[in-house]
Amino acid sequence: MRTAPAGPYAAPDPYAARETPAVALDRVTKTYAGGVTALHEVSLAVRPGTFLAVMGPSGSGKSTLMHCAAGLDAPTSGGVRIDGTEISGLDETRRTELRRDRVGFVFQSYNLVPSLSVADNITLPLRLAGKAPDRAWLRMLVERVGLDGRLAHRPAELSGGQQQRAAIARALVSRPAVVFADEPTGALDLRTAREVLGLLGDLVANLGQTVVMVTHDPAAAARADRALVMADGRVVDTVDAPTAAELAHRITTLETE
Ligand SMILES: Nc1ncnc2c1ncn2[C@@H]1O[C@H](COP(=O)(O)OP(=O)(O)OP(=O)(O)O)[C@@H](O)[C@H]1O
Secondary structure, rough: OOOOOOOOOOOOOOOOOOOOOOOEEEEEEEEEOOOOOEEEEEEEEEEOOEEEEEEEEOOOOOEEEEEEHOOOOOOOEEEEEOOOOOOOOOOOOHHHHHHHHHEEEEEEOOOOOOOOHHHHHHHHHHHOOOOOHHHHHHHHHHOOOOOOHHOOOHHHHHHHHHHHHHHHHHHHHHOOOOOEOOOOOOOEEOHHHHHHHHHHHHHHHHHOOOOOEOOOHHHHOOHHHHHHHHEEOOEEEEEEEOOOOHHHHHHHHHHHH
16 A cells, blocks of 8 residues: 655545546547547546556557547547546637646657756746746655756756656646656666656655556556556556556457457
8 A cells, every 4th residue: 555655745645535536538539530530438537646557559549548638639529627627618728728737748759858957858847837946846856856966967968767757857847737658668778667667656656646658568557556458449448456467468469359
């Protein structure tokens, strides 16, 4: 069982009743212009303070699910709520603001700004929003991601794992309701990937953050509290406390069906 630290960054009580989900999808369907329906009435709720992995064969709808859930793309029908706010009805400006303030992103390719220092990369989302950093939160994040001694470096002077850790700190700097991580370990070697996954798990378990991670890797998904398995635009399995072996088996079965 997890132990939540006392203090301002304590994880929310996982047994609290009727929490507002960090993200909720209500019968989301997405049909692209060419006529492909990538999501068929998908409903799900991500409880705050949990680590959710989304798996599935290529073309099963993982990226589409993430884009709709994060407000990057609009569903054809159905509702999406981020931290209780229904985003489907928002205009593009409000949707952008909500994304900026309530959603963090981590990408396979880090997407750091090469000309900025690590410190400036991490605080960039706040500066873009015209906000001052919460100093205590920032200090703690930098310490958690292990970059205290690297803040003045440029991204090119860091290893891949360090760059991804900087990107994770950047994703969390505005204390978002949810962080979406798209194949966050796809460009890393096995050992570094394990470290980055350990860091994501730590941020969830000890800081109460919420992470939704799309991955092809059953070993990565096994680090999550729950894995959703997608096939043909539907969630076909929900596995709590997944193991890499059971997820690998499930995906192989789907790919050969
Ligand atoms: N912009 C688009 N326009 C038209 N069809 C699209 C578009 N994006 C995705 N699709 C189609 O929607 C379906 C789901 O694609 P999606 O990228 O969500 O799957 P995925 O599970 O993320 O795949 P992968 O693991 O290969 O990245 C596929 O059939 C794909 O070809």
